[in-house]
Amino acid sequence: MMIFVMGFLLLAMLSVGFTKKKALFSGVFAPVLFLFLLYRISEKALVFGSQGSAIRVSFSLGFYGLLLMVYLLVGHALEKITRHQGLLYGVLLLLLLVGLFLLYREQFEAFSIMKEFQNKREQFFASLQTHLFLALFSVMLGTLLAVPLGYVAHSKKQLEGAVMVPLSILETIPSLSLFGILLVPLSRLGQLPFFRALGVSGIGWAPAVVALTLYSLLPIGRNTLVGFSSVDKSVVEAAEGMGMSRRQIFGKIELPLAIPIMLTGVRIALVQTLGGAVLAGLVGGGGLGTFVFLGLAEGSPDLVLLGVMPIVIMTLLLDASLKGLIEKLRRNGR
Numbered sequence: 001m002m003i004f005v006m007g008f009l010l011l012a013m014l015s016v017g018f019t020k021k022k023a024l025f026s027g028v029f030a031p032v033l034f035l036f037l038l039y040r041i042s043e044k045a046l047v048f049g050s051q052g053s054a055i056r057v058s059f060s061l062g063f064y065g066l067l068l069m070v071y072l073l074v075g076h077a078l079e080k081i082t083r084h085q086g087l088l089y090g091v092l093l094l095l096l097l098v099g100l101f102l103l104y105r106e107q108f109e110a111f112s113i114m115k116e117f118q119n120k121r122e123q124f125f126a127s128l129q130t131h132l133f134l135a136l137f138s139v140m141l142g143t144l145l146a147v148p149l150g151y152v153a154h155s156k157k158q159l160e161g162a163v164m165v166p167l168s169i170l171e172t173i174p175s176l177s178l179f180g181i182l183l184v185p186l187s188r189l190g191q192l193p194f195f196r197a198l199g200v201s202g203i204g205w206a207p208a209v210v211a212l213t214l215y216s217l218l219p220i221g222r223n224t225l226v227g228f229s230s231v232d233k234s235v236v237e238a239a240e241g242m243g244m245s246r247r248q249i250f251g252k253i254e255l256p257l258a259i260p261i262m263l264t265g266v267r268i269a270l271v272q273t274l275g276g277a278v279l280a281g282l283v284g285g286g287g288l289g290t291f292v293f294l295g296l297a298e299g300s301p302d303l304v305l306l307g308v309m310p311i312v313i314m315t316l317l318l319d320a321s322l323k324g325l326i327e328k329l330r331r332n333g334r
Contacts, residue, residue, distance in 0.1 A: 004040075007033045008066070011073065020081050027077025027088050030070045031095050037066070038099075042107050049110030056112040058302055112302040113309075120306070124291070128310055130205075131287035134277045138209050139270050142216030147262065149217070150224025164225070167218040175211060175279045182207045208285035212276055216269035223265025227258030260329045267322040274315045278307070 014022045045057040153163040187202035189195050200206040239249045281289025291307030
């Protein structure tokens with residue numbers, strides 16, 4: 001314990017006057033120390049777990065506080081250093097592989113969250129697929145609807161208020177209230193043979209997809225409007241002077257310049273939708289929200305975490321991927 005205490009005290013001291021060298025050392029040392037701590041905790045957990053199948057070992061608030069600290073240190077190190085980012089990413093990848101190897105060797109099997117996972121393995125992966133479907137499909141539908149609306153608001157300024165105000169109003173409606181509003185029309189729609197075959201009803205996946213799609217319209221539509229409005233008018237006028245048609249100006253100038261800002265709206269909507277899809281569990285839509293609400297009903301924090309942690313990981317990965325894509329498009333557009 002003294003080794004860990006001294007190690008984390010060293011990290012705290014290095015945080016004062018955070019230079020590039022200190023950032024690199026902290027970004028490497030913090031996750032290494034944390035993984036070693038996790039390994040030592042798992043050894044003790046296995047000893048406790050061997051005393052009886054009913055014994056559960058859960059993480060306390062201090063563990064998650066350390067995890068947050070390591071996350072902040074690594075994130076700050078990646079922003080601070082530029083030349084040695086590859087080294088830090090290599091260390092993180094190596095630690096991830098070590099963690100997966102320990103997981104494969106059942107080093108963490110005594111933890112309560114792993115026991116919950118083993119008990120509900122099939123349901124977990126089915127819920128994970130459903131959650132991804134709800135989020136990605138809703139954002140895709142939202143993009144198909146919001147991009148034309150945003151462009152109409154840009155090209156016809158007199159319609160900007162008529163387009164954006166309803167989208168803003170939709171964003172203010174509480175999720176549960178929106179589910180209640182959609183209950184009756186979707187139930188009636190589900191009585192038609194075509195929609196009944198698709199499984200459309202007042203509960204299930206349909207109200208979840210409709211609600212999440214509606215909530216994604218504002219960020220995508222607003223960023224589409226801003227993206228096209230930010231195109232320099234002198235560039236458009238120069239293109240018109242060269243004899244380019246309106247379609248050519250749109251496809252070769254306006255759209256490429258507006259895409260990074262439009263993708264920023266998609267990024268915001270995706271992050272928002274991944275979290276909002278948890279509420280689908282309340283209307284029988286499935287997804288990881290099922291574990292969240294089941295854990296709340298049973299008073300099981302580990303069951304709640306089993307539903308929350310994949311959402312956090314997916315959000316970070318997709319957000320970082322879209323952020324990298326947006327930055328690349330902006331560099332290519334310069």
